[in-house]
Structures are given as structure tokens and as C-alpha cells.
Amino acid sequence: MNRFSPLNLAALGFGLAFLYLPILLVVVFSFNASKLVTVWGGFSLHWYGVLFSSPAYLEAAWHSLQIGAVAATLATLLGTLGALALTRLGRFPGRQVFAGLMLAPMVLPEVILGVATLLLFVSLDIERGLATVMIVHATFGAAFVLVIVQAKLVGLDPDLEAAARDLGAGPVQAFMLVTVPALTPALAAGWLLAFTLSLDDVVLASFVNGPGATTLPVRVYSAVRLGISPEINAISTLLIALVSVFVIAASLLYKRSLTGRR
Amino acid sequence: MTPRRLGLLALPLLWTAVFVVVPLLLILKISFAEAQLAQPPFTPLFRDGALAAQMGNYSLLLEDALYLRALGNSLLFAGLATLCCLVLGLAIARAVTRAPKGWQPLLLTLIILPFWTSFLIRVYAWIALLKPEGLINAALLGLGIIDTPLVLVNTGFGVVLGMTYSYLPFAILPIYASLAGQSPKLTEAAIDLGATPMKAFWLVTVPLARPGILAAGLMVFIPMVGEFVIPDLLGGSATVMLGQTLWTEFFSNRDWPMASALAVLLTLLLLVPAMTLQRLELGRAAR
Numbered sequence: 001m002n003r004f005s006p007l008n009l010a011a012l013g014f015g016l017a018f019l020y021l022p023i024l025l026v027v028v029f030s031f032n033a034s035k036l037v038t039v040w041g042g043f044s045l046h047w048y049g050v051l052f053s054s055p056a057y058l059e060a061a062w063h064s065l066q067i068g069a070v071a072a073t074l075a076t077l078l079g080t081l082g083a084l085a086l087t088r089l090g091r092f093p094g095r096q097v098f099a100g101l102m103l104a105p106m107v108l109p110e111v112i113l114g115v116a117t118l119l120l121f122v123s124l125d126i127e128r129g130l131a132t133v134m135i136v137h138a139t140f141g142a143a144f145v146l147v148i149v150q151a152k153l154v155g156l157d158p159d160l161e162a163a164a165r166d167l168g169a170g171p172v173q174a175f176m177l178v179t180v181p182a183l184t185p186a187l188a189a190g191w192l193l194a195f196t197l198s199l200d201d202v203v204l205a206s207f208v209n210g211p212g213a214t215t216l217p218v219r220v221y222s223a224v225r226l227g228i229s230p231e232i233n234a235i236s237t238l239l240i241a242l243v244s245v246f247v248i249a250a251s252l253l254y255k256r257s258l259t260g261r262r
Numbered sequence: 263m264t265p266r267r268l269g270l271l272a273l274p275l276l277w278t279a280v281f282v283v284v285p286l287l288l289i290l291k292i293s294f295a296e297a298q299l300a301q302p303p304f305t306p307l308f309r310d311g312a313l314a315a316q317m318g319n320y321s322l323l324l325e326d327a328l329y330l331r332a333l334g335n336s337l338l339f340a341g342l343a344t345l346c347c348l349v350l351g352l353a354i355a356r357a358v359t360r361a362p363k364g365w366q367p368l369l370l371t372l373i374i375l376p377f378w379t380s381f382l383i384r385v386y387a388w389i390a391l392l393k394p395e396g397l398i399n400a401a402l403l404g405l406g407i408i409d410t411p412l413v414l415v416n417t418g419f420g421v422v423l424g425m426t427y428s429y430l431p432f433a434i435l436p437i438y439a440s441l442a443g444q445s446p447k448l449t450e451a452a453i454d455l456g457a458t459p460m461k462a463f464w465l466v467t468v469p470l471a472r473p474g475i476l477a478a479g480l481m482v483f484i485p486m487v488g489e490f491v492i493p494d495l496l497g498g499s500a501t502v503m504l505g506q507t508l509w510t511e512f513f514s515n516r517d518w519p520m521a522s523a524l525a526v527l528l529t530l531l532l533l534v535p536a537m538t539l540q541r542l543e544l545g546r547a548a549r
Contacts, residue, residue: 008357012369015354019376019430022387025397029390082274089270098271100540101278107536109488111505112525115512116285119522122302123288139281142274200380203490207512217382224386224495233390236383247378251371 023240030233047234057235060219064199067130067215071137072195076187078138079145079194086146087153106143113140114207121208128210136204141194148193148254152186185253192250196243286529293319293522304519319523329524332507339418339493339503340486343425344433347482348475350426351433356463358434359441370438377431385495388424389415392496416498424496425489429482436481440474441467473542480539484532504528 030048034041051057082102086095105113117136121128156179164174202217209215216239223232294315295304323329358369376384391397392414399411414420444467452462468475490505497503504524512521 005360008360011353011357012361015350015357015430015434016372018350018427019373022391022427023376023379023384025390026383026387078274078277081270085271085274092271098275098278101282102274104282107484107532107539109485109490109505109528109532111488111490111508112289112528113282113285115508115521115525116289117281119288119292119518120281120285135281139277142277196378200382202382217380220386221382221491224382224389232386236380236386239383240379243379244375247375 026233027237027240030230030237032230032233035230047230048238050231051234051238054231057216057219057231060214060216063130063213064216067133067137067205067213068195068198070134071141071198072191074134074138075141075145075194076191078142079190080149080183080187082142082146083149083153086150102146103143105140106147110201110203111207114204117204118207128208129213130209132208132210133205133213133215136208137194137198137201140201140204141197144193144197145190148190149183149186152183156182185256189250189254192246192253196246196250199239199243289522289525292519293526295519295522297517297519302518303516319520320527322520323523323527329507332502332504333527335418335493335501336487336503336505339421339425339501340483340489343422343429343486344479344483346422346426347430347433348437348479350430351437351478352468352475354430355434355438355441356467358438366442370435373434374431381428382491384428385424385492388420388427389495392420392423415496416501418497418501420496421493421501421503424492425486428492429486432482433478436474436478437471440471440477444470477539477542480535480542484535484539487532488528 031043031045032039032041033044033046079102082098086099089095113136117132117139118128121132126132160182161174161178164178165171169177200217201215202221205215205218206221209218216235220232220235223229292304294317295306296316296318297303298305354373358366358373361369389396393399394411394413394415396415398414399408402408403411448466448470449459449462452466453459457465487503488505489503490509493501493503494506494509504527508521508524508528511517511524
């Protein structure tokens with residue numbers, strides 16, 4: 001009964017075309033010599049040149065990379081500690097509430113998290129800038145890291161650490177020598193995921209960035225609102241390439257973390 | 263619990279308290295205040311030692327046609343797009359389960375991959391396709407199917423299409439998971455008993471996959487209701503949704519109390535679906 005009927009083939013073909021064609025067109029038209037979006041004027045790297053000579057885009061890209069790196073590192077730390085607490089501390093009081101609050105940024109609409117965090121910074125009289133965006137991205141990313149690391153921790157045999165203890169290792173030594181190496185791929189996957197999420201976010205950054213801390217997506221967004229232009233095609237293509245590299249790396253690492261030695 | 267183990271909890275707990283719990287409480291507090299031209303731009307909750315909370319923002323939310331329409335649009339567009347995601351998701355997920363076993367992981371990876379290529383860019387891609395001088399209209403005009411460009415962008419159609427496109431991978435995965443867990447013998451038995459493959463699918467496969475389908479629906483519906491970027495770029499003035507209203511109140515009107523009241527309303531609206539989703543996920547984990 002494992003027939004692959006024409007209907008199924010059509011569903012798959014349509015599905016993949018629906019998902020990929022729009023992105024493909026953006027990439028193709030980024031190499032278009034013509035300024036018109038619907039007319040092919042020959043192959044050209046003109047728009048990439050325009051992009052790389054635009055200080056506004058370069059500055060925004062530099063902001064985004066800084067924010068992404070710091071936020072992803074913080075998110076990995078917070079998410080991993082949270083996952084360890086949820087898997088290693090047994091059924092402590094308030095465990096469900098703690099899990100719910102850690103995961104809330106994943107479920108809450110971004111406009112709410114954005115407004116809420118901005119109100120916090122305003123009430124505390126904290127000036128908005130790169131650091132405030134890093135904080136909100138770390139909060140957001142930590143939820144995703146927690147899910148990834150927890151999945152790995154649940155599959156990890158606790159007897160391994162116990163065996164290390166029996167053989168004379170202290171609790172910290174056993175953790176560092178047994179659990180941490182086993183977690184490394186999941187940690188790397190979580191970091192890359194948090195970095196990608198940070199690099200992709202418009203809404204949270206729009207709320208909490210200061211005048212001197214515009215990120216790349218925020219810059220692109222304001223350009224898109226004014227209308228489509230070939231430079232945006234070029235910058236999109238670069239971002240697609242960058243994010244694809246990160247995502248493929250993250251998914252390979254994650255796969256290895258789940259299938260690796262148990 | 264030893265002190266060292268408690269240390270595990272301390273940092274994430276403190277961080278979540280400061281950057282999630284306190285901000286949400288602040289929203290709740292400010293939603294009972296009134297906007298004023300000052301810094302901060304809202305009235306204090308306590309004045310002269312007495313509670314000065316007022317429900318004005320909430321009563322306005324429930325009376326003003328502007329907010330009610332935003333609420334209606336949010337539910338309508340998110341509902342329609344969820345329906346589209348489920349129909350397409352079922353067809354595609356079923357096709358994946360019927361593909362040769364060796365292909366299935368590759369197909370799933372191909373389905374998830376576009377989800378990770380920047381969200382903003384994928385929405386932007388549709389503007390280039392949908393606008394009056396865009397590719398779809400150019401193609402239809404060129405083929406002589408239409409004489410005047412269709413209005414596709416700045417419409418509810420654009421918003422529903424954009425949301426369906428952006429969230430489809432989210433719907434396919436849980437449906438695939440619940441379809442892949444079913445024994446093919448069940449459909450075979452139905453067919454042996456005289457059902458057509460289509461009938462067997464609707465009478466056996468779909469009812470058995472109901473938890474997965476419900477989870478998929480909630481998983482896409484919840485973020486869609488609060489969506490901001492998609493209706494802002496693909497919709498128009500007639501398709502304003504709650505997320506956009508909140509944004510406008512905050513940034514354009516500088517009415518922070520109203521924006522906060524909208525955030526509280528949105529959270530309450532999503533609380534029941536989110537809790538249902540969590541229960542479904544927990545149920546699946548327990549099985």
C-alpha cells in the first residue's frame with residue numbers, strides 16, 4: 001500500500017514550489033541589471049556594489065552581528081541552566097511555573113514582549129542601545145535553547161555520570177568530563193539557533209533599540225515599507241546565504257547530538 | 263536540594279523574573295493609567311496616597327469600532343490562514359508519509375529550511391510577486407488572462423496568503439508526526455472493507471491524527487493573531503490587526519496605557535489556546 005500516487009506527487013511539488021519560488025525569485029532578481037523588478041536586464045553585480053558602498057547598511061550589519069553574538073551566548077547560558085534545573089532538580093515546587101515562564105517568550109506575540117521590555121527599560125531609566133536589544137534577544141533565544149538542550153538531557157543516561165562518580169570523580173568533575181562533552185553539539189546548535197533568531201528579528205529590536213543601534217532587519221524593514229528596490233534583493237540574498245549556512249550547521253550539529261553516543 | 267543545585271536555578275530564575283515577569287506586570291499596571299504629556303507619558307497608579315486606577319482604556323477597547331474591527335480582523339485572518347495551513351499541511355504531510363522511506367528526512371528538511379531563511383525577506387518576496395506591476399500580474403497580463411492588474415497586495419487576501427506561507431512549515435511538522443505514527447494497516451483494513459482510499463483517509467486517518475492537527479492549528483493560530491510584520495507589509499488600511507493597532511498606539515499616538523491595555527487583551531485572548539496547546543504537548547510527552 002506504499003503507492004506514491006500522482007496526487008501525492010502533485011501535493012509535494014506544489015508545496016515545495018510554493019515554499020521556494022518566492023525566495024528563488026528574490027535571489028535571481030538580485031543579479032538583475034535593470035532597476036525594474038519585473039524586467040530582466042541581464043546579469044549584474046551592480047546592486048551588491050551599491051550595498052557595500054552604503055555606510056547605513058554596513059553599520060546596521062555590524063550592529064546585528066554584535067547583538068547576535070552576545071545575545072546568543074547569553075541565551076545559551078540561560079537556556080542551558082534552565083534545562084539543567086528542569087531535568088536535574090526533580091519535582092521542585094513551582095517547576096511548572098518556572099518552565100512556563102522560561103518558555104513564555106516563545107509563545108507570546110513579539111509585540112507584547114517588545115512593549116513589555118521597553119516599559120521596563122523606561123521605568124528603570126535605562127538608555128536604549130545595543131545592550132537593550134541584546135537583553136531582549138537573549139530572553140527570546142533562551143526559550144529555544146532550553147527546548148533543544150532539554151531534549152538532549154532527557155535522552156542522556158544519568159548512570160554515566162554516576163559511573164564517573166563511582167570511579168572517583170567529584171560531582172563537578174563528573175559533570176565537566178561526562179555531561180558537558182555529550183552536550184556540546186546541542187549547545188552549539190542552540191547558540192546558532194539563538195544567533196539566527198536575533199539576526200532575523202524586526203519587532204523586538206524596533207521597540208528596544210536606540211537611535212544609534214539600528215539593526216540590519218530594522219533597516220531593511222524601513223526600506224521595504226517605502227517600496228521594493230533592487231538593493232533589498234541583494235541584501236536579502238546575502239542574508240539568505242548567511243542564515244542558510246548557520247541553519248545547516250545547526251541542524252547537522254543537532255542531528256549529531258541526538259544520534260551521537262548515548 | 264543542596265545549595266549548589268539551587269545555584270542552577272538562580273540565574274535563569276532571576277533573569278526571567280526581571281525580564282519577563284516584571285515587564286508583564288508593568289504592562290498590566292500601565293494599562294490602568296491614563297496617557298499624559300509628560301515623562302513617563304502616563305499617570306501614576308497611586309496619587310495622593312490613593313489608588314488612581316481607571317478602566318477607561320478597557321471600556322474604550324470594547325466600545326470603539328476601530329479596536330473591535332482590529333480584533334475581528336485578527337481573528338478572521340488568523341482563522342482563515344490557519345485553515346489554509348491545515349488543508350495544505352495535511353495534503354503535504356500525507357504526501358511525505360507516502361514517499362519512499364529513504365526520502366522522508368530529506369523532504370522534511372526541505373520543508374523546514376525556508377522557515378529559517380529570514381522571515382522579513384520571505385514576506386518581502388511576496389510584495390514583489392503580488393503588487394500591481396509585480397510578477398503575477400505581469401504574467402497574467404502577458405498571457406492575456408486579465409486586462410487590468412488584479413489588486414492583490416494591501417488586501418485581506420495578501421495578509422492570509424502571507425501568513426499561510428510564513429507559517430506552513432509549522433503546521434506540516436506536527437501533522438506529519440501524527441500521520442507517521444499511524445499503522446498503514448488501519449487504512450488498508452478500511453479499504454479491504456470497501457472504502458475508497460479517499461474515504462479511508464477522511465474516516466480513519468484524519469480522526470486518528472486529530473491531536474496532531476489540533477496542535478498544528480494552535481501552533482500557527484497563536485502567533486498569527488499577534489502578527490505585526492505581515493499585515494503591515496501585505497495588508498492595507500482596511501486589514502489592520504491587533505498587533506498593528508498596538509504598534510500605532512505606542513509609536514504614533516504615544517498612548518502607552520492604551521497600547522498596554524491592548525497587550526493585556528491580546529494575552530488574555532491567547533491564554534486559552536496556549537494552555538490547550540501546552541496540555542496537548544504534555545499529553546503527547548506522557549504517551
